[in-house]
Amino acid sequence: MDWLELELSIEYDQHKRRKRYNKTNIQRRTKRLQKQEQIYPDLLMSTQGKQNERAETARSNTVDFHNNIFIDHYEDEQQDFIHLNEYTLQNDNENHDEIIGNLSFHIYDDSEDNEQALSCDDGSNEASALPLHHYTCNTTLDYCEKFMIIARQSHISKIHTNSFLSLIKSGLPVPNTMPSTEKQIRDLLGVQELFTKRSVCLLCSLDFDYKQITCPRCSTSNKTRVAFVYDGDIEVIIKNVMLRLYSNIDEYKVKIKANDDVDKTRDIPFGSINVMNKNHKLIIFGVTGDCPAISLICNFINHNGYYCCWFCFIKGEHIGQKRQYRYSSLILRTAEQYSKGSKKAERKKNNIYGHLGKTMLDDILDLPLPNAVVIDYLHVTLLGHAKAIILSIYRQLKPIQREQLNIQLRNQKFPHFFNRKIRSMDNFAFVKGTEVRNLLFYGLLPHMNLLLPSEQYAHLALYVIAIRLLHSGHIFGNKTNEIADRLFSRFYVDHELFYDQLQPFKLHLHAHYSYMYETHGSLCNLGCFGQESFIGAISSEHHGTRYYGDSITYYYNIDLCIQRKKIRKATIDGPYDLSSTTPNDYDYMNRIHSSLCMCTDLSSCCLIYRRFIMKNETFHSLIYNRRQTSVSYFVQYSLANGAIEYRFGIIELFFVCNSVNYAIIKHHRIKELCSNFFKNSCYYHLLKKPIDSMYFILQKDHCQIDVVRTDYINNHCIVVEKNDYLFVTNILSYSEHD
Template sequence: MDVELSLAMETAEDRNEQRRLTRNNLSRKQTIVNLMNGLSSYVIPKAKNFAECDVLNSEILSSSETMHTLHGNYDIDFDLISAADCIGNAEIDDLDDDQSDDNFNLINELLSSNNKQVSLPLHSYTDISTKEFCTNLLRAFRQTNLCKTYSTNMLKLINSGLPQPNNLPTSLNSLLRYMNVENLFTKRKVCLSCQFDIEYSATSCFKCISNDKTQFANVYDIDYAIVFSEIVERHIVDIAKYREKILSEKYDNINNDISFQKIYRSFLNTTFYQPFISTLIHLDGIPLDTSTKLTLWLLSCSILELPPHLRNQRKNMIILSMWVGTRQPIIKIWLRECIPSLNKLKSSGFSIRGGQKWFVYFLGLIGDCPAIKLALNHIGNNGYYSCWYCKIEGVHMCNKRQYHYEEVPTMRSINSYRSESKEAEVKGENINGHLGLSFFHEILDIPLPHSILMDYMHITLLRHTRSVVLQIYESIVPKKRSEIDYQLKFQQFPHTFNRKLKPIQSGHMKASEIKNLLLYGLLPIFYQHLQVDKAAHIALFVCAIRIDFALQKIINQQEVDNGKRNEGAFDITRLSINNIDELLSWHKRVCDCNQTATCIIIYHRCVIKNQTYHSLSYPKRQSTNSYFVKYTNDRRDTLFGAIELSFTYKNSTLALINNYPNEHLFSDVFASSSYHSSLSKYINTYFYLLQAKPSSFHYVPIHKILNICVVFEKDDFIIVTPISPVYEHD
C-alpha cells in the first residue's frame, strides 16, 4: 500500500512539474509578444510551414546571444547607463505631462521625413512593407523604454525567426538610419586626469596611461540648428501671439512673467536681428546611481517667447549639452565645443521651412547654488563674498559663515563684475568672490550680474522656508510637535493637489510639499503655538509669497484651459429629490409644476471654469476636500460653505451650499502685534475664520462660485484659505 501511494505521489508531482513548465513557457512567450506591442499581427499568412514552428523557451535561450554595441564618435542614439542599469534604475515619472503622447509625437516627427521613401516588403513571403514594420517596431521599443542593447537583442531575435533573406535591420543604429531619423547628438569621452578627449570606445587614456573608469566622463552635445528650427516651426503661431502680448503695455501690471519685466523690456531695445527668440539657460545636476556616484549634469534652455504653459513642457525644453561622470563637471572641458557652437548659431541664425532665417539670444542663467557657482566661476554659497549681486563679506561665527544685514550694501556693477573676473583669471586668486571669467559671458546678451536669476524653488522653498519651519518646530515642546505632525499628516486638500503635507518629524520634504505648507498650512497650524509678533512676522512672509502668485492673473490661465470641457453639472446621482427636503421646499417656491423628478436633476459633480468641484454626496471623494468653496451673492458678499449637491433646473445649473458664517476677521488674532496695521491690509484676503457649524442653505448659480478652499478644523471654529489661481499650488 505504501509503495502504491508513493508511486501515485511521484506521478502527481511529475504532472504538476510538467504543468508548471508549460505555464512558464507560455508566460515567456506572452511577455515577448507584449514587448512587441501588437507585432503579433504581422503573422506570415502564406507560409504555413512557419506557423507550425513553435519556438520553445529553450530554443529562444540557445539562439539569443549577448550583443555588444560599438559606439562611434558620432552616433544616432546614446546610452547614459549600461543595459543592467536600464532595468535596475527604471523609474516611473509621477508628473502628469502625458509622457506616452510625447513619445509617440516625437516618433511621428522623426519619421515625417521618411514619407517619400520607397519601401520593400519585409521578406518575400509577405505584403507587409519594411517601413511599416520598422515604424511599429520603433514605437514598441519607445513604449517599453528598452535601452539600446536590449533593443538590438530583440531585433536579432526577430530577425532569426523571419525567412531568410529579409530586409529587417539587425541593430538599433541601422534601424534608425533606415527610418531617416536625424543624428541630433555628438558624443565624446574626456579624461579628467589630463583633460584631453579620448576615443569614445577607448577603455584607457594613452596620454596619462589611466584606465580608471571614474576618471572618464561622457559629454553629449546636440545639433542646435535642427532642434531650434523644429521647435520654432511647431510653435510659430504661439510665439507670434505671445509676442504681441509682450509688446502691448496693457499687460505689464497684471503679469509677472519674465517677458513683461524691466530687464527684458530694455533688451528689446537692443535687438538687431529679426525675427528672433530669446532663451533662458538652466544648469542642474542629478545623481544617477548611488553605488558608483554617477551623476548627470544637464545644460538646457527654454524659449521666453512661448507662453508659460507651453514653455515649461518637457518637449519644449531644449537640451544643449550633457555631462555624465562621477565628478562635478569641469565647465571649460565640458562646454569647450558647446559654447563656440552656440556663438556661431547666434551670429549665423537658423532657417525654418520656407527659408526664413531666425536668430537666437541668451538672456539669463538660472540654477541652484552649486550649479551657479560652476557657471559663474564664483566662490561657493558658504564662503566670503559669496553673493552674486553684492559684495557683502560675511563673518565666521559659531562654526558657520554669517552675513549681517546692511541697509545700503555695495552692489556689483556690470563693469566691476567684468574687471574683477578678469583680474581673478589673470592672477589665479579669489577677487571679491570671483575665481575667474565665467564661461557663459561670451554668449549672454544681458551682461553679468544682471543675467543671473534667483531660483525660487531652492532659495524660497528648500532653503528659507524649510529653515524657518525647522526652527519653529524645534522651539515647540515635544507634545505640541506630535499634535502638529498629526494635523499635517491628516490635513485634507482638494483632489487637484499632487502632493499633500508630510509630518515634519518624517524628515525630507520635497519642494512641492514645502510650497503647500508655506501657502496654506504654515499659518493656520502653527500660529497658536507661537508668540504673537513671531506669528505675525511669518504671516507677512506668507502673504508676500501669495501676492506674488496673485500677480499672475487669470489671463494666462484661460489659455491653459482652452475650454476643454463644457461648464455645468455631470455625474448624475441616484438620489431622489423626494428624499431631500431642502430641494423640495425650494422647488415649491420657484416652480408650479408637479414633475419634480424631471424638473430637477441631481448631480455629484460640476465643472466651473474647467475646474471640477465635488459635493458631499459624491461617494468617491475619499479623503479629498473639493466641495468647500468661496462664493458670492447678488450683494457681492464673500461667503463660504460646503456643496451638498449640484442640480439642474430649467437649463440652469445650481449648487445647494451649506453656509458657514464668519466668526471674526483673521487679522484680529494679531491685534496685539506691532505688525497688525501692515498685516490687516492683506491677511483677510487669504485667510478667513468661520464658525464651526453651518447655519443655513443657499441655492447658488455655479457662476457665482469663485474658488475651492482648504479647510483647517479647530475646536470651536474653522480656518479656510481660498486657492487664488488654479495653478497656485502646482
C-alpha cells in the first residue's frame, strides 16, 4: 500500500467516525428534547400562547437571562431547563404568565447579538452541529447541504441564491442558525478554493497578478494580449475524488484480482496485463472534435475545401454551389506523407494538399498524425449525415404520411432509462444528438417500412445497420468492422440514386469508420457527449457574466464539495421492490412451485417481486404499476445458459424460490425473419445476416408462459406495435443511454 492509499484509508475512516458521532449526537439530542417536553409541557405551551402580552414591561429584565439560556441551550440543554425551572419557581402565579409572555416576545425579536453568537461564518464543527432553530432536530449543516444541492440543480445565480436565503431566514423562528448569504453557506460546507488565477502576457510570457491591468515588463494594455490562467490543486482534487470513490475502487480491485469482467469493460487489468509494481508510460492517445475544431488544431484546410480529409487524398467536386465528395477508392495518407506535407506547407506558406502548416500537436501527441485523429460520430453521423438523410426522406413523403409518421414517433415507448425519447420530424430544428441516435437505431426502420419504396428502404437499412454494428461492439467478433464496411461502401456507391446533392465531407468520413473501429474501438465510447454536456453546463451557469473562467472555477469548487459529501449507493444485482401480493393470488404459481420445490407451503417458499436488477440494469414487470409509459419489461432471453436460440417476451413478475431467482415471461414467437422485407431488393444478400440479428418480427399475442432464471435474461427491447405483428429490436449497448 503506497502513501496515497494509506492517507485515503485514514481519511475515509475518519469520515465514517465523524458520521457515526453526528448520528449519535442527533439521537441523544432528540431524546433530551422529548424528555423536556414531557417534564415542562405547560411551560412550552404558555411560551407559544402568550408571546405579545406585557412585552415592554419585562423585556429589560429578561434580555440577559434569555441570552444565557439560548447560548447554553446547545451546550447542555438539560441544565438550561433546570435553571429556567428554578427561575420561574421564585415568582408567584400572578407574575408567571407575564414572564413567560415576555420571554416568548423576545424569541421573535431579531436580536443581533443572538445571531452573532450562533453565526456560521467560521464553518466550525460546533456551529454546523447546532439545530437550525429551537423547534427542529435538523442540523444547520444538513439543511444547508440540501439547499445548496437544489440551488446548483436549478442553476440559479449568486444574487438569486442570496435572495432565497434571505426569504427563508425571514420565515424561520428567531433566533436561528440559518446563514444569510451564500458565502456563509460555502464556509459552513467547507468549500475549498481549488483554483488560483493569474495573468500571462502573450508578448513576453511574464506571469503577473491578475488584478493588474497592464504587463509590468512590456506595459501592454491590450486585453487581447493578456491571458488568464487558472491553476488547479490537482493533488487535492484527485484525493477528494478517490476518497469519494474509495468503496467502488475496493470493489473493482476485487473484480480485477478475480479477473471477473462481468460488465465487459475490456479494461486494461482484465487483459492479463500486469500493472502492479511496474512503471508504465502514459501516452497522449489522440485528439477529437467536430470538423472545424479538428481542422483548426491540425492547421488543415476547412471541411468545405479541396483535399480537406485528414486521412486520404480525396479532392472533392464543386457541384451546385456545394462541395461534393463522391465515392472513390481511398488513397490513404501515411504518417510520413502527413509530416512532409505539413512541413512543406509551413516552409512555403501555402496550401499543400490541405496542409496549411505545422501543428502544435506534433510536440504533444505520442501517436503520429493522422492516426491520432479520432472522428467524432456525434457531429459527423448523428448531427451530420444521419440528420440530413432523415430530413431528406421526410421531405419526400406526402403530407398525410408525414402526419402519420409524426404521431407514431411521438407515441413510441422506450425503457425507463431513456432520458430523451424521439422527437417528431416536424420539430427537428433544435434536435439533440441522443434523439437522432434513438430515431436512427430504434425508430427509423420500424416506422418506415410501409412509407418508402422497397429499394430506398433497403438502401436506408444499409446505413442504419452499418452504424449500429460499429456502435454496439463485437456482434460478429473480429469480422464486425468488415461487415459494416461492406454495408456502408454499398450505401455510399448508390447514394446518388436516392439523395440529390447530399454527399458532403461528413458522408465521406464514414468510409474511415472501419479503420477507426479497429484502432480505437466502438463508436459508443468515442462520442463527444461529455464535452458537449460540459459546454452546455457552462452556458447555463454564466448568468450574464463575461468572465467564464471565474464562473467555471467558482461552481466547480461547490460541485466538488457537494459530490464529496454524497453517499454513493451500491447497486447490487438481485430482487428489488417486494410485492404486496402473495403467490396464492396467481393461479399458475401452484403448478410452477410444485415443479421447482418439494415442499407444500407456497406462501413461505416463494416471494413475489415487481422489479429486478441484473448487470446493474433495472428490469420491470407487469405488476409494477408505477412504470407509467415506459416499457422496461419486454426482454430478450434464453432458456439455458449459452443457448443459441433467443426468445422474446414480456415479464409478468419476478419471484424467488429456494434462494433462486426466476421470472415468469409471456413468450412471443418469431413470426418471420426481418430480412423477408428485403427479398426483392438487390441489397438482400448484404442485409440478411446482420439485420436478422438486430431486428425481429414477432407474433402479436403470446403463445406460452416460460419460467426463466433471471441469469438467462439478456437485455431490454424496443417494441413498435403494428397491425398484425410486433417490430422488435434489442438494445446492444447501454453505455450512452444513462
